[in-house]
Amino acid sequence: MPRWSDPAPCDDDEQLFECPSCGKRLCSDLSTVTCDRCDEQMQNLSVPRPE
Ligand SMILES: [Zn+2]
Numbered sequence: 001m002p003r004w005s006d007p008a009p010c011d012d013d014e015q016l017f018e019c020p021s022c023g024k025r026l027c028s029d030l031s032t033v034t035c036d037r038c039d040e041q042m043q044n045l046s047v048p049r050p051e
């Protein structure tokens with residue numbers, strides 16, 4: 001069962017990622033993030049903003 005009630009707050013420079021396997025959410029300023037539990041690439045849920 002998901003335990004979070006809100007999406008993780010991210011700074012302006014960060015984007016929200018979610019693991020497709022375990023649903024873990026993480027904020028990062030990296031372009032790609034790997035889940036440390038599943039070793040899978042996490043999906044970027046944030047829409048990239050053009051500069
Ligand atoms: Zn995972």
